[in-house]
Amino acid sequence: MGKVKNSPWLLHYDGSSCNGCDIEVLATLTPLYDAERFGIENTGDPMQADILLITGGINTQNQEVVRQLYNQMPRPKVVVAVGVCACTGGVFKDCYNVLGGADSTIPVDIYVPGCAARPQAIIDGIVKAVELFQKRSDRHDRYEIEQKEGGNANG
Amino acid sequence: MTELTMRFIWAIGFVILAPFLGGLLEGLDRKISARMQRRIGPPVVQPFYDVRKLMNKQYIIVNRGQNLLILSYMILMILTGAMLFGGTDLLLCFFVLATAATFMYFTAVLTGSPYGTMAGSRELVQMMAYEPAVLLTCIGFYLACGSFRVFDIVNSDTMLITKLPGFFVAYVFILTIKMRKSPFDSSASHHPHQELVQGIKTELGAKNLAIFIVTEWYENIFLLSIVGLFFITKNPLSIIVALMAMFIVYFLEILIDNSSARVKWTLMLKMTWIVTLVFAGVNLLILMLLK
Ligand code: SF4
Numbered sequence: 001m002g003k004v005k006n007s008p009w010l011l012h013y014d015g016s017s018c019n020g021c022d023i024e025v026l027a028t029l030t031p032l033y034d035a036e037r038f039g040i041e042n043t044g045d046p047m048q049a050d051i052l053l054i055t056g057g058i059n060t061q062n063q064e065v066v067r068q069l070y071n072q073m074p075r076p077k078v079v080v081a082v083g084v085c086a087c088t089g090g091v092f093k094d095c096y097n098v099l100g101g102a103d104s105t106i107p108v109d110i111y112v113p114g115c116a117a118r119p120q121a122i123i124d125g126i127v128k129a130v131e132l133f134q135k136r137s138d139r140h141d142r143y144e145i146e147q148k149e150g151g152n153a154n155g
Numbered sequence: 156m157t158e159l160t161m162r163f164i165w166a167i168g169f170v171i172l173a174p175f176l177g178g179l180l181e182g183l184d185r186k187i188s189a190r191m192q193r194r195i196g197p198p199v200v201q202p203f204y205d206v207r208k209l210m211n212k213q214y215i216i217v218n219r220g221q222n223l224l225i226l227s228y229m230i231l232m233i234l235t236g237a238m239l240f241g242g243t244d245l246l247l248c249f250f251v252l253a254t255a256a257t258f259m260y261f262t263a264v265l266t267g268s269p270y271g272t273m274a275g276s277r278e279l280v281q282m283m284a285y286e287p288a289v290l291l292t293c294i295g296f297y298l299a300c301g302s303f304r305v306f307d308i309v310n311s312d313t314m315l316i317t318k319l320p321g322f323f324v325a326y327v328f329i330l331t332i333k334m335r336k337s338p339f340d341s342s343a344s345h346h347p348h349q350e351l352v353q354g355i356k357t358e359l360g361a362k363n364l365a366i367f368i369v370t371e372w373y374e375n376i377f378l379l380s381i382v383g384l385f386f387i388t389k390n391p392l393s394i395i396v397a398l399m400a401m402f403i404v405y406f407l408e409i410l411i412d413n414s415s416a417r418v419k420w421t422l423m424l425k426m427t428w429i430v431t432l433v434f435a436g437v438n439l440l441i442l443m444l445l446k
Contacts (some may be wrong), residue, residue, distance in 0.1 A: 003207070004207070004208040005212055006201070006208070006328075007201070007204040007205045007207075007208040012270035016241070031192055031193045031194045033241060034194040034195050034196070036185075036189065036194065036196060036197050037189075037194070037195045037197060038197075039197050039198075039201050039204055039205070041205075042348070043353060044353065045350045045356075045357055045360075047215065047352040047357070047358065047359070048209075048353065048356075048359075048360055048364055050208070067180035072215075074212045074213035074214070074215045074360055074361055075212070075213040076213070097437075110301055117427050137208075140211075140213065141211060141402075154383070
């Protein structure tokens, strides 16, 4: 249906990362890499976000937060794990409180490797996520229409 | 009869065209801002992409009352603009505008979200800051051409800016607040990384956010039209001058937005009231003495 891939809005969440990847995520929005030219906007609001960028692994304290953020995002949504920590737990993997990568708590679609992930790699990951976002949006629209028609048939 | 039809056409024209112009203006704003920061920036039609996407997102709503409130906000804003272009009472336009802003405040605080509530109270302070200047502007127009009716104001003989320079300065100053531009964007900002998440639009998602954005386009066109009101006369050529003035003011707002940091509400209140008092107040005194 609607073309949505021109306007992906990000929600950036910092799990138990060392902040290396976060700096790189912010770097993608600086003039040098200028992610906004793809229409990307860094909104801090899960209700308005389409793509969840998560850096750092999941620990016992932030697990609930990550789950809640994911649930607060409206469909269609895509999750991108940025950096080794978010992919697998990375160097923190064996810590007593670390549960693993982001996929230990929420479904992750795109994995961006690197320690820290380079801005180029992050933009690459976002571009992949945007394609997925468009696909999901089409599926979501079909689902909504089916729901509506189903509702009409019943009512 | 013909005059009435003309006014009707203008009002309808506003309702239909304002969202397109407003959207393009915002796209231009983002492009110019990006160029000022030495970035490429999004395409000019980006705001339309955003709204289209928001219409396609899942509709999550915290409190159903929000729908009605945000819709009232939009309808009142459209009404404000239509009344201005229809040539009716300027004072009434600004009262309806204030009502619309109040509905936005209620939308923000309804959900009880701490961010929304906090931003809502900041919005009220902002209203307190700009309202005196807005009312004084109306009075200035009245003193300058003896009527509150927009129809009479646009048919004046001389450019009103010659009589109302102080009011113009005060109005452009508060425009920064109304357009949610830095340094006076404490309740909601167009830029990310605000300390209150998204300010008063924190709890708006999908369709409701789209409504909010489109309403802002209407509002921007309305506010810029008031700028044009200072320049427009009987002479049709004055429309070009008015349009140029509008563009210059808008560019100035973008420049201020990109070159200043957000201030606290106390400083904002002090600054706006001082500017209003000094410029609009002195202008008012002179006008009254000359009468
Ligand atoms: S992947 Fe490396 S840079 Fe990124 S958060 Fe983990 S340790 Fe830090």
